[in-house]
Amino acid sequence: xSNKPNDDDKDIEQIEANLAATRESMTATxxxxxxxxxxSTLAEDAKKQVxxxxxxAAETVKGVVSDAKRGDxxxxxxxxxxxxxxxxxxxxxxxxxxxxxxxx
Numbered sequence: 281x282s283n284k285p286n287d288d289d290k291d292i293e294q295i296e297a298n299l300a301a302t303r304e305s306m307t308a309t310x311x312x313x314x315x316x317x318x319x320s321t322l323a324e325d326a327k328k329q330v331x332x333x334x335x336x337a338a339e340t341v342k343g344v345v346s347d348a349k350r351g352d353x354x355x356x357x358x359x360x361x362x363x364x365x366x367x368x369x370x371x372x373x374x375x376x377x378x379x380x381x382x383x384x
Contacts (some may be wrong), residue, residue, distance in 0.1 A: 344358050
């Protein structure tokens with residue numbers, strides 16, 4: 281740094297310009313974070329993820345069912361297992377309802 285007033289003024293101006301640029305950058309970052317953390321934005325993102333996963337699951341199921349129709353043993357086992365699981369869940373639900381009615 282020299283003793284010339286003009287050099288000091290330029291340094292101060294540069295520091296102020298840097299501060300202004302940093303302030304703008306930080307403001308933009310805070311605004312972006314606020315938008316990302318907005319509950320409606322989070323809900324919309326979650327909704328999109330659920331739709332994408334459901335779509336992927338549906339495509340997978342369609343593929344397995346198609347393979348089962350062609351006689352693929354692995355696919356038949358998967359479909360059979362899924363059907364047995366559904367029957368088991370329904371039987372459990374029915375049994376719990378009967379027990380609940382008997383208690384009343």
